[in-house]
Amino acid sequence: MPDIKKLSEPKFLLKIGVAYSIFVSILLLMPSSGVPKINIPYFDKVVHFSIFLLLALIWLLVLLTHKRLNKQGLLLLLLSVFSYGIIVEILQGTFLASRQADVWDMVANTIGIVGGLLLFYKIEKLFK
Numbered sequence: 001m002p003d004i005k006k007l008s009e010p011k012f013l014l015k016i017g018v019a020y021s022i023f024v025s026i027l028l029l030m031p032s033s034g035v036p037k038i039n040i041p042y043f044d045k046v047v048h049f050s051i052f053l054l055l056a057l058i059w060l061l062v063l064l065t066h067k068r069l070n071k072q073g074l075l076l077l078l079l080s081v082f083s084y085g086i087i088v089e090i091l092q093g094t095f096l097a098s099r100q101a102d103v104w105d106m107v108a109n110t111i112g113i114v115g116g117l118l119l120f121y122k123i124e125k126l127f128k
Contacts, residue, residue: 008127010065017062024051028088032098048108049115056081056116064120064127078113085109 006012028051059077063069085106093101 008061008065010062013058013062013065017058020055020058024055025088027051029091029096031096045104045108048105049112052081052085052109052112053116053119054112055084056113057120060116060120060124061127064124078117081113082110085113 056078059081060069060074063073063077089101089106089109092099
């Protein structure tokens with residue numbers, strides 16, 4: 001059990017948050033020619049939902065373990081993740097010829113953020 005406890009240490013979670021954020025940025029801003037084509041309807045929306053659920057969840061856990069989870073911190077975090085999703089879509093539509101901005105991606109991102117918040121409230125006591 002001590003090894004599992006290390007996973008919830010503040011410094012470790014912060015490193016995970018930074019690494020995941022960098023990974024997501026690379027993934028969402030790479031040309032679509034580098035992304036495999038999957039012919040499942042709305043699969044990209046499921047991917048956006050999942051990415052932002054995990055992004056919100058990880059950073060909520062970082063706030064919790066750093067004792068910064070209050071109303072102001074929560075609001076700032078959720079607005080930051082939401083804004084990040086919008087900025088990524090704008091960058092995709094503006095600077096990447098092989099990608100385009102999509103309002104439905106932003107909707108999927110937002111639903112993912114809400115899902116991350118709900119999941120966080122289900123598991124937060126495991127990290128206290």
